[in-house]
Amino acid sequence: MKYMYYPGCSLKSTGRPYEESLLAIFRALEVDLQEVRDWNCCGATAYASIDEKKAFGLAARNLALAELQHGPSNGEGVNLVAPCSACFLVLTKSQKYFDTYPEVQRDVTRALEAAELDYKGKTRVRHPLDVLVNDIGIERVQKRVTNPMKGIRIASYYGCQVVRPFATFDDAMYPTSMDRLMSAAGATPVDWPLKTRCCGGSLTGTIPEAGLRLNQHLLNEAVRKKADAIVTCCPLCQFNLECFQSQINSRYAEDIHVPVMYFTQFLGLSFGLSEHDLGIQRLFVKPDFRRPAVEKGAPAHV
Amino acid sequence: MNLPPTTASPVASPSRRGKMQKVTRRVKYESELDLGFGERIAKDAYGQNLLSCIQCGTCGATCPLSYYMDYTPRRVIAMVREGFREEAINSFTIWLCASCYACTVQCPRQIHITDVMYTLKREAIKQGVYPKRYPIPVLARAFFDLVRHFGRSSESLLLIRLYLQTNPFLMLRNAGLGWKLFRKGRMPLKIEQIKEKTKLRNLLLAVERPREEEPQ
Numbered sequence: 001m002k003y004m005y006y007p008g009c010s011l012k013s014t015g016r017p018y019e020e021s022l023l024a025i026f027r028a029l030e031v032d033l034q035e036v037r038d039w040n041c042c043g044a045t046a047y048a049s050i051d052e053k054k055a056f057g058l059a060a061r062n063l064a065l066a067e068l069q070h071g072p073s074n075g076e077g078v079n080l081v082a083p084c085s086a087c088f089l090v091l092t093k094s095q096k097y098f099d100t101y102p103e104v105q106r107d108v109t110r111a112l113e114a115a116e117l118d119y120k121g122k123t124r125v126r127h128p129l130d131v132l133v134n135d136i137g138i139e140r141v142q143k144r145v146t147n148p149m150k151g152i153r154i155a156s157y158y159g160c161q162v163v164r165p166f167a168t169f170d171d172a173m174y175p176t177s178m179d180r181l182m183s184a185a186g187a188t189p190v191d192w193p194l195k196t197r198c199c200g201g202s203l204t205g206t207i208p209e210a211g212l213r214l215n216q217h218l219l220n221e222a223v224r225k226k227a228d229a230i231v232t233c234c235p236l237c238q239f240n241l242e243c244f245q246s247q248i249n250s251r252y253a254e255d256i257h258v259p260v261m262y263f264t265q266f267l268g269l270s271f272g273l274s275e276h277d278l279g280i281q282r283l284f285v286k287p288d289f290r291r292p293a294v295e296k297g298a299p300a301h302v
Numbered sequence: 303m304n305l306p307p308t309t310a311s312p313v314a315s316p317s318r319r320g321k322m323q324k325v326t327r328r329v330k331y332e333s334e335l336d337l338g339f340g341e342r343i344a345k346d347a348y349g350q351n352l353l354s355c356i357q358c359g360t361c362g363a364t365c366p367l368s369y370y371m372d373y374t375p376r377r378v379i380a381m382v383r384e385g386f387r388e389e390a391i392n393s394f395t396i397w398l399c400a401s402c403y404a405c406t407v408q409c410p411r412q413i414h415i416t417d418v419m420y421t422l423k424r425e426a427i428k429q430g431v432y433p434k435r436y437p438i439p440v441l442a443r444a445f446f447d448l449v450r451h452f453g454r455s456s457e458s459l460l461l462i463r464l465y466l467q468t469n470p471f472l473m474l475r476n477a478g479l480g481w482k483l484f485r486k487g488r489m490p491l492k493i494e495q496i497k498e499k500t501k502l503r504n505l506l507l508a509v510e511r512p513r514e515e516e517p518q
Contacts, residue, residue: 009455038497040453045401046445048515049423052346053509058449061505086364089403101348105508114508115501160402172407192430198366198402205464205476206437210370282486 003131004066004123005033006081008087008235009041014086014243015235017279021264022083022128024277028268029136030146033081042087045201056104057096057111062252077124081131083264085234089161091125098164105244127162128264129233130169132215133177141184148186148274152289154266155190155227157183157218159196159237165260178233178263184258185270190225194218199240208247216248219256229262229287238262242284259287310343335385343382351366354411355379361405361415371395373414375405382418391426395419397438437468450506453496458489 011019026033039062042048047055062078070078082088097104098121112119132141156178165171174194179189184278199218203211211223218241222230232238242260261283268278275281343350354450355376362374372394381390392398399419406416426432427439444463448455461480465473483489496502 007456009494012494013490014455014483016488040496040502041449041455043449044445044455046442047449048420049439049442050427050446051509052420052424054506057505057509061502079483097348110511111505115498115505117505118426158405160400164403165407187311196404197399198400199403200367201402202438202441203367203400205461206441207370207398210367214366221365243483247479282488284486286481 001031001079001135002070003031003033003126004070004078005035006039006062006066006080006082006087006091007035007040008039008082008084010084010086010235014104014239017265017282018083018235018238020277020279021262021268024273025264025268025271026128028271028273029140030245031131031136033139036062036069036080039065042082042084042090044086044090044106048090053107053111055090056094056097056108056161059090060098060108060112060119061115063091063095063123063125064117066123067119068117073122076180077122077240079126079131080123080124081128083233084129084236085159085161087237088125088127089166092166095123095125126167127167127233129162129177129181130167132181132202132267134169138180138184141181141267145185145270147270149266149270149289151186152184153190153226153228154182154187155192155222155225155230156195156223157192157232157237157241157260158196158261159232159234160196161195162233178231181263181267184232185267187270189226190222192221192225192227194221199237201236204240204244212242212248212251215244216252216254216256219245219248219258220254222258223256226270227258228289229261229266230257231261231266233263245285257285258287259283262286304386307423330386335487337385339385339387339390340383342353343418343421346421346424349414349417351411351460352379352413352418353383353385353405355413356411358410360408360410361413364404364408366402366404367398370398375399375419378422379415382422387517388431391422391429391431393422396422396426397432397436399423435468437464440464440467445476451501452493453499453501454494456490456492456494459493 007019018193040058043055043058066080067078082091098108113262158175163170163175174180182189200211230241238260245256248254304465340353344350357376359376362368365375368374377396378390380391396419401416402424406414409415432439441464444460445455448460480489
């Protein structure tokens, strides 16, 4: 099966390790990802605060381009993989609203005509988690693991927009797909109730008083659960949790040093791929998984 | 409880000690309300069920940011429904909403609360009712312009514009972070852009034209 791939702006800058590791593990699993040519920004959350109709127009162009470049799909629909949470949400939301509200569909059709495009509504927006768990399957992932990450305690952080409210591949408040992938990689997923609590998104930059606090809670809870690393599937969550750690430490007199990495990077390590191919060197807090955490007789924390 | 300020002018009344004390009316007259406001917002936020909110407060309870808000989402909905237009769009709540959709998922009446917040943000930006140099609308506007021009967003440009227009001092404080990201290859200085910029601009312009009459 062929997958179209929509990286989004973040994966080309702060989220670069996400793109590198995602492409690396899909290559390792022999699944073809074809990048949509000339894709544009999805509009994220900011666009809808200014002009919602234009936000739908932006999303529609990407959906239409994916459909066009995929070619004939034999009635199965076109799978478009969107790894960034904001892109994933915006694209699924737009798709849902075109289907539900005729006035949105009319606006979008007219806008696409102006760009000489035509959208038949065949694109299905998919998240890499969904593809890995439901299309490729845990068994196939597990078979590929050559370097099981035994004894590593992992807190899976989904963030908010991947599972809410238009996604159907996992539970909206307590998803498990990433935890299952972590188990497949040989790691121990910790039970972490804050896994879908919001990191504040751009609030860390705009209202740091509120935004940094949210991240402090998340990090503290991960430390309390004795997690060796946090893995996430969202470039903004990764950025907030990792790059603001030093600011959080100085502002709230904490001493937190938790590696925060993409789940694709962790899977890649378990596949035995090189750190360089996975973009590990781009992280601020370098993960060090050489010490066996549980085998030293540490009490089990759940 | 913080009652919304009213437009009524204060009148003076003698206090018990003989000093004059300002007295303000704390309740709005119905004639001062914008009675169609609830209907309008409900329409723009895709759901008449906004009007059937049961005021259970689940939204405020699930919201990770409710403890910074001046009005919880439940109260914002009540204000919108009753026509307290100014109070709703002047509320800090709408800017704090990070669109995590927790309330939307949990609402027993299936109200699209996040869409309600978006609608109020748009209303506030349209009328310019936010403090000058307020970062959230500035960020939204900077992002909007960047994508309109280039078709994609470049984080370096976006942040520079945000800080210049709000608080240049913050740029200095975060310069270290920016430098670190740059060295790790995560803050490219290249401006991301698409090829078919004209077509994208046409697409966005086409949206601006008014909707044709709906077929009867």
